[in-house]
Amino acid sequence: MHILIGMAIGFAVWFVLRYFLTAFYTVDQNERAVKTVFGRADRMGSNMTADSPLGETLTDEHKTRYNYPVVNVIQPGGPYIKWPWEKIYKVSIATQTMNMAADPEDPSANRGGTFLEAVTKDQLNTGLTGQIRYRAAENNLYAYLFGVKHPISHVAGYFVSVLRERIASFEAPAVENERGADMSIATGVSINDLRKNLRDLNEHMERECATSAARYGIVLDASLITGIDPPEEVESALAAINTAHNQVSSDISQAMAAADQKIVQSKRAVEIETLNAQAEVEPLIALANQLSQVKKNGPDVLEAYLRNVRLRLYAHAQNVIREVKS
Numbered sequence: 205m206h207i208l209i210g211m212a213i214g215f216a217v218w219f220v221l222r223y224f225l226t227a228f229y230t231v232d233q234n235e236r237a238v239k240t241v242f243g244r245a246d247r248m249g250s251n252m253t254a255d256s257p258l259g260e261t262l263t264d265e266h267k268t269r270y271n272y273p274v275v276n277v278i279q280p281g282g283p284y285i286k287w288p289w290e291k292i293y294k295v296s297i298a299t300q301t302m303n304m305a306a307d308p309e310d311p312s313a314n315r316g317g318t319f320l321e322a323v324t325k326d327q328l329n330t331g332l333t334g335q336i337r338y339r340a341a342e343n344n345l346y347a348y349l350f351g352v353k354h355p356i357s358h359v360a361g362y363f364v365s366v367l368r369e370r371i372a373s374f375e376a377p378a379v380e381n382e383r384g385a386d387m388s389i390a391t392g393v394s395i396n397d398l399r400k401n402l403r404d405l406n407e408h409m410e411r412e413c414a415t416s417a418a419r420y421g422i423v424l425d426a427s428l429i430t431g432i433d434p435p436e437e438v439e440s441a442l443a444a445i446n447t448a449h450n451q452v453s454s455d456i457s458q459a460m461a462a463a464d465q466k467i468v469q470s471k472r473a474v475e476i477e478t479l480n481a482q483a484e485v486e487p488l489i490a491l492a493n494q495l496s497q498v499k500k501n502g503p504d505v506l507e508a509y510l511r512n513v514r515l516r517l518y519a520h521a522q523n524v525i526r527e528v529k530s
Contacts, residue, residue: 229282231280231294234298235295236277236280236345238275238293240290241290245350248273252271253271253418254267256343257343261414262415262418295345297342299337300337301335302360304332304333304427305317319431320364322368322371322372324395324398328395330371330432331432333431334429336424337428338425341417359422362420363409363424399432
């Protein structure tokens with residue numbers, strides 16, 4: 205009898221320690237939590253991600269593949285209480301940073317996570333370096349916790365596949381000067397094009413990876429590709445091409461500046477000659493208008509005007525030669 209009482213007391217003590225004292229929990233400020241009841245996540249009715257704003261980032265085919273339940277998210281605070289048949293999954297929503305070349309499942313991949321290899325459109329192997337900033341999607345914690353086994357591995361693999369496809373097909377936009385002539389003689393060298401358009405490449409990766417929240421429950425805050433390095437055997441040739449390109453660009457710029465200066469000088473000379481011609485024409489026009497007004501008063505008035513003009517000329521002349529009719 206005493207043994208049974210002892211066992212009962214021991215069981216009661218164990219039950220209190222095991223379930224009652226551990227029934228209380230809190231959620232930190234940078235955490236969110238999801239509760240499961242008998243292994244089933246606490247859901248918000250029949251709501252699914254395909255019907256939420258996240259579903260707008262997916263195609264119709266992917267909506268059926270990545271259609272997860274919307275769960276109730278436990279916000280920071282507490283203490284909260286849970287029953288023995290309930291389990292709490294806590295998730296950090298703080299933004300984290302990882303090397304884009306790092307493989308979460310194979311640390312030795314990509315030369316120990318130092319750089320990511322990709323092939324350009326002209327069949328050159330190049331090394332990429334950079335970072336990825338990511339965080340758990342609070343509005344799709346079901347996918348993060350229960351949808352895939354290692355969400356960050358899926359996101360990293362998806363990012364790398366999209367990046368390599370973009371590198372292999374990347375073509376820089378045509379750059380033309382104001383006269384419509386292509387000034388980049390290095391156009392077509394893929395590594396040059398990629399280096400000049402790193403910002404566009406990063407923006408493209410952010411757009412393409414916008415579906416990661418709906419697919420895997422991870423939001424890619426930003427991708428920052430910082431370096432694109434060609435193979436060592438190509439580096440010297442590429443440096444020579446860039447040096448020649450810079451020299452030719454400098455010569456073309458100087459020639460264009462000299463041509464623009466001559467054009468401006470020519471325009472100025474034309475303006476000056478035009479003003480000079482106008483200055484010579486204006487007195488003649490004024491004299492013609494004056495003679496027209498004089499003629500309107502009669503033919504004798506015009507003769508008198510011409511006679512007065514001759515007299516003034518005679519006053520200033522030293523010698524006068526007149527034609528005498530025989």
